[in-house]
Amino acid sequence: xxxxxxxxxxxxxxxxxxxxxxxxxxxxxxxxxxxxxxxxxxxxxxxxxxxxxxxxxxxxxxxxxxxxxxxxxxxxxxxxxxxxxxxxxxxxxxxxxxxxxxxxxxxxxxxxxxxxxxxxxxxxxxxxxxxxxxxxxxxxxxxxxxxxxxxxxxxxxxxxxxxxxxxxxxxxxxxxxxxxxxxxxxxxxxxxxxxxxxxxxxxxxxxxxxxxxxxxxxxxxxxxxxxxxxxxxxxxxxxxxxxxxxxxxxxxxxxxxxxxxxxxxxxxxxxxxxxxxxxxxxxxxxxxxxxxxxxxxxxxxxxxxxxxxxxxxxxxxxxxxxxxxxxxxxxxxxxxxxxxxxxxxxxxxxxxxxxxxxxxxxxxxxxxxxxxxxxxxxxxxxxxxxxxxxxxxxxxxxxxxxxxxxxxxxxxx
Numbered sequence: 466x467x468x469x470x471x472x473x474x475x476x477x478x479x480x481x482x483x484x485x486x487x488x489x490x491x492x493x494x495x496x497x498x499x500x501x502x503x504x505x506x507x508x509x510x511x512x513x514x515x516x517x518x519x520x521x522x523x524x525x526x527x528x529x530x531x532x533x534x535x536x537x538x539x540x541x542x543x544x545x546x547x548x549x550x551x552x553x554x555x556x557x558x559x560x561x562x563x564x565x566x567x568x569x570x571x572x573x574x575x576x577x578x579x580x581x582x583x584x585x586x587x588x589x590x591x592x593x594x595x596x597x598x599x600x601x602x603x604x605x606x607x608x609x610x611x612x613x614x615x616x617x618x619x620x621x622x623x624x625x626x627x628x629x630x631x632x633x634x635x636x637x638x639x640x641x642x643x644x645x646x647x648x649x650x651x652x653x654x655x656x657x658x659x660x661x662x663x664x665x666x667x668x669x670x671x672x673x674x675x676x677x678x679x680x681x682x683x684x685x686x687x688x689x690x691x692x693x694x695x696x697x698x699x700x701x702x703x704x705x706x707x708x709x710x711x712x713x714x715x716x717x718x719x720x721x722x723x724x725x726x727x728x729x730x731x732x733x734x735x736x737x738x739x740x741x742x743x744x745x746x747x748x749x750x751x752x753x754x755x756x757x758x759x760x761x762x763x764x765x766x767x768x769x770x771x772x773x774x775x776x777x778x779x780x781x782x783x784x785x786x787x788x789x790x791x792x793x794x795x796x797x798x799x800x801x802x803x804x805x806x807x808x809x810x811x812x813x814x815x816x817x818x819x820x821x822x823x824x825x826x827x828x829x830x831x832x833x834x835x836x837x838x839x840x841x842x843x844x845x846x847x848x849x850x851x852x853x854x855x856x857x858x859x860x861x862x863x864x865x866x867x868x869x870x871x872x873x874x875x876x877x878x
Contacts, residue, residue, distance in 0.1 A: 530582075537579050544835065545575065553853050554613045556583035557875060561858075563820075566827045572820035574851050574859045575835070576614055576810040578875055585878045588651055588808055590618055590634055590767045592871050593626060596697045597639065597680060600626035600868035603852045612874035614853035616798050616810055619768050620844045621870035622682065627696075628871050629681070630768035631661055638663055638754060639695055641678040646770035646786045647841045649800065650763040656802045657760060658775070658839040660786075661768070664755045665691065667734070669747035674740065676752075689736035691752070692727055700724050700733035708738045715749050767800075767843075767873060773829040774801060774840040781825050791842075794822045796849035796862055800873065801832050801840025809837055810873070812851045814860045843873070 528536070534555070541550055541558050548562035553576070560575040580586050591610050593601035600621075607615035620629040620643075631642040641663045642648070648661040665676035667689075677688035680696050686704040702724045703709045710720045713731035725733050732752075734741060744750065756763070770786040773779070783789050796815035802808050811832070815822020823831070825842060832840040850866030851858040857865060 533582050537582055541577060548575075551854070554583065554586070554875075554877065556580065556586055557613055559614065559853060559858065564831070566821075566823060569821045570819060571823055571827075572814040572860060573831075574812045574814075576616075576808070576851075576853075576875065578808045578810075580806065580808070583877075586613075587876050587878050588656075588873070589765050589876060590632060590871060590873055592628070592632075592634070592639065593869065597627045597695050597870070598625045598697055600870050602868055603850045603866050603872060604857070606869075606872045607852045607874065610874055610876060612853075612872075612876050614810075614851065614858075615872045615874045616800075616812060616851045617844055617848045617866070617869045618871040618873045620770075626868075626870035627680070627682065630770070631663060631766050632768065632871065633763065633766035636764060638679055640680045641665075642768065643681065644770075644787045646768055646788075647772045647782075648766050648768035649839075649841060650760040651765040651767070652760075652763055655806055656808070656839075657758075657763075658772075658802075658841060659758050660772075661760075661766065662757050664757055666753045667744075668751045668753060669744065670749060671747055672743065674744070676734075679754075683735075687737055689734065689740055691732045691734050693732040694727050694729060696727060699726055700735055703735055704737065706738060707736055708741050709733050709735045710741055710744060712750055715751060717745065717747070717750065720745065769800070769841045769843040771825070772841055773799060773825065773832050774837045777833075777838045779826075779829045779833055781829055783825065788842075791845070792825045794824050795846050797823050797828050797845045798843040798849045798851075799828055799832060799840055800843060801837030803836045804838050807836070808875070809835060809840070810851075810875075812849050812859045814849070816862050817860070820860065844869075 545560045545562055548560040551559045553559050556579045558577050562573050563570050564573055578586060591606055593599040593606060603615055603617060621627060622629055628640045629643050630646055631648045632639040645660050645662050650657040667674040667676055676691055679691050683690060692700045700709055703722050708720055708722050709725050711718050711725045711728050711733050713728035719725055727733050771781055771783045771788050783792050797813040800810050813823045814820035847862045847867050848869055850861045
């Protein structure tokens, strides 16, 4: 069984900080006539502590901005003893630390972000180019988007750069899911995590047709897929015994048994002729797109896999997500969030004597230890890279990091 060898004084230090913070809150509360138990911002919450929502509301009323920043500073120092801590922006901490797993060293770079300290911070995904079939360095993506810090994102097709998994940016679905893998929904005021999928239905006056995916490579000749202009200029070729239909502004404008140019304000449907032929008789066509779970008002969605933490418990479903080949010791990138919506992003260097990488089990246990209630693995291995403060922050397997198709940024709005 994998074991995490942490410094012996870590738990003692954390408990000491909790006591100190509690006493400070008691003092402030006495001065202001407020119950201390309603005002503890950063602690390992005992059963008597009130809800996060009520606690944060009270904190806003009682603590100054300087108070909250000081609490966050102390919280990070006690949570990551021995770490080198850098402020990348107000509310964004970078922690560089070496931890030992089964007596072997691993160099970790951790970003913890408290959005309540800086409401102008945003977590958002980005792709490398104007269409999906591009790759670029993390440095170029981060500089282009004026990010505070960036890491590599989800899986992608190595030869073209097309993301392999559910991706939404600013409310628009860029790509559909692969194998119903885990994804994280990013809202204006919260985060959610689930094995998510896109449900697309094509509707006409006479029929409804299930669309199997959007902007993803074909896996079955019987699937019906759609491609919009994020895919590129042309659709892929029609499958054997299949056809493609171009639709613009809800009307069919052309069809073929090879491939078609993807129209602006439209898309191309690709699938078996037996399923698509009857559409040629329909004059108006409409697409209905929903997500499962139905994440209302979700702004962005990023995907990875497998789960690491689910509802506060270690949960690694690599088999269900068809990711059994990546469970061993490797460089890692992961993302998760705490019960009070702090985002935690981590990279673990690997494939070197000074840092051997992590198994998924080790990564999951560490993510739970540092407070994640939900967490998932992102693309790793040679893709693992973190950029901030104008430099590569970790030691990627290839100097500067390999070209990637998508990234996750923390930006200032």
